[in-house]
Amino acid sequence: xxxxxxxxxxxxxxxxxxxxxxxxxxxxxxxxxxxxxxxxxxxxxxxxxxxxxxxxxxxxxxxxxxxxxxxxxxxxxxxxxxxxxxxxxxxxxxxxxxxxxxxxxxxxxxxxxxxxxxxxxxxxxxxxxxxxxxxxxxxxxxxxxxxxxxxxxxxxxxxxxxxxxxxxxxxxxxxxxxxxxxxxxxxxxxxxxxxxxxxxxxxxxxxxxxxxxxxxxxxxxxxxxxxxxxxxxxxxxxxxxxxxxxxxxxxxxxxxxxxxxxxxxxxxxxxxxxxxxxxxxxxxxxxxxxxxxxxxxxxxxxxxxxxxxxxxxxxxxxxxxxxxxxxxxxxxxxxxxxxxxxxxxxxxxxxxxxxxxxxxxxxxxxxxxxxxxxxxxxxxxxxxxxxxxxxxxxxxxxxxxxxxxxxxxxxxxx
Numbered sequence: 001x002x003x004x005x006x007x008x009x010x011x012x013x014x015x016x017x018x019x020x021x022x023x024x025x026x027x028x029x030x031x032x033x034x035x036x037x038x039x040x041x042x043x044x045x046x047x048x049x050x051x052x053x054x055x056x057x058x059x060x061x062x063x064x065x066x067x068x069x070x071x072x073x074x075x076x077x078x079x080x081x082x083x084x085x086x087x088x089x090x091x092x093x094x095x096x097x098x099x100x101x102x103x104x105x106x107x108x109x110x111x112x113x114x115x116x117x118x119x120x121x122x123x124x125x126x127x128x129x130x131x132x133x134x135x136x137x138x139x140x141x142x143x144x145x146x147x148x149x150x151x152x153x154x155x156x157x158x159x160x161x162x163x164x165x166x167x168x169x170x171x172x173x174x175x176x177x178x179x180x181x182x183x184x185x186x187x188x189x190x191x192x193x194x195x196x197x198x199x200x201x202x203x204x205x206x207x208x209x210x211x212x213x214x215x216x217x218x219x220x221x222x223x224x225x226x227x228x229x230x231x232x233x234x235x236x237x238x239x240x241x242x243x244x245x246x247x248x249x250x251x252x253x254x255x256x257x258x259x260x261x262x263x264x265x266x267x268x269x270x271x272x273x274x275x276x277x278x279x280x281x282x283x284x285x286x287x288x289x290x291x292x293x294x295x296x297x298x299x300x301x302x303x304x305x306x307x308x309x310x311x312x313x314x315x316x317x318x319x320x321x322x323x324x325x326x327x328x329x330x331x332x333x334x335x336x337x338x339x340x341x342x343x344x345x346x347x348x349x350x351x352x353x354x355x356x357x358x359x360x361x362x363x364x365x366x367x368x369x370x371x372x373x374x375x376x377x378x379x380x381x382x383x384x385x386x387x388x389x390x391x392x393x394x395x396x397x398x399x400x401x402x403x404x405x406x407x408x409x410x411x412x413x414x
Contacts, residue, residue: 123181125147125207126208132392224404225254229257230262231259246305257308259335279335281301286367311403319343331371
């Protein structure tokens with residue numbers, strides 16, 4: 001009995017031991033399984049907030065952009081714009097933080113269009129339209145233009161366009177557009193003009209590609225020795241065109257010049273400085289502040305028009321390089337400013353072409369006039385403020401009157 005009892009007890013002990021081992025194994029197995037499946041669960045939660053392939057430990061400057069894009073790729077419901085559109089948007093957002101409206105990004109199609117505008121070409125007959133104080137529209141054909149080849153003369157008064165009398169209530173731009181159109185076979189415009197000798201001429205002129213010069217000029221008929229020079233923009237050929245204009249005006253016995261910088265938004269820096277230099281024999285033209293320090297540009301001796309009287313027309317569209325020229329000539333005592341307060345753009349931009357034909361304009365300097373006046377966001381006040389009335393050129397009329405009152409005696413004696 002004793003032996004049997006002992007064996008039963010021993011068997012019971014072994015059964016309990018084995019049962020405990022099995023139970024412990026099951027518990028451990030379940031624990032490992034829970035850990036394994038929890039790993040997947042935690043990974044899903046982590047990946048829901050963390051982009052694939054991006055470590056939160058990365059310290060790249062724009063890592064958040066990559067994180068945001070990854071989250072959009074994973075969770076955004078609708079179609080996303082193409083990558084270039086998103087990239088352009090990110091660039092614009094980054095530039096907006098600079099709070100500098102002159103530092104900006106231009107997409108390829110717009111950059112190409114900007115190049116076309118700077119090239120200054122259009123379909124038309126090639127005339128500048130001006131307006132007298134009496135309201136008449138006067139034509140001044142560009143050299144070698146279809147208009148000049150058709151016999152249109154400087155100072156011709158525009159009477160009709162395509163058989164319709166020109167409405168004197170129209171704006172200059174509207175009248176100018178009447179003589180522009182697509183360049184194709186047989187396409188053109190019929191205009192009737194009144195020559196200075198009062199004879200009428202009607203002529204049909206075919207449209208052609210017009211390369212707009214950066215400088216246009218003529219003798220002012222009612223100016224009695226006064227010449228007119230308008231700089232449309234500052235390009236690589238502007239200084240040479242200006243010298244040609246002043247040379248022809250001097251040959252025409254012009255005694256003084258009205259330099260029209262209205263609507264001139266600027267252009268190339270070096271050419272702006274060269275234009276100012278043609279009217280100065282010495283002195284500072286402009287101070288330029290850059291990251292590397294300040295640079296002063298001074299006039300060289302000699303020039304195309306360094307002594308004869310000079311008046312400058314300015315308005316709210318006179319900006320950048322045009323303000324540089326106006327400020328330099330006024331501060332050096334060479335010119336009187338007539339018209340409206342100027343735009344106020346005194347910063348320098350460099351244009352950098354990018355790999356996809358887009359471009360980046362970056363503010364890299366600031367200008368100050370010879371008297372160290374600030375141009376940016378301030379502009380120039382005219383010495384003789386004049387408002388235009390009813391689209392008539394009151395500012396040019398004021399310049400003519402000022403010339404007559406100040407310089408007629410000197411002009412007559414020369």
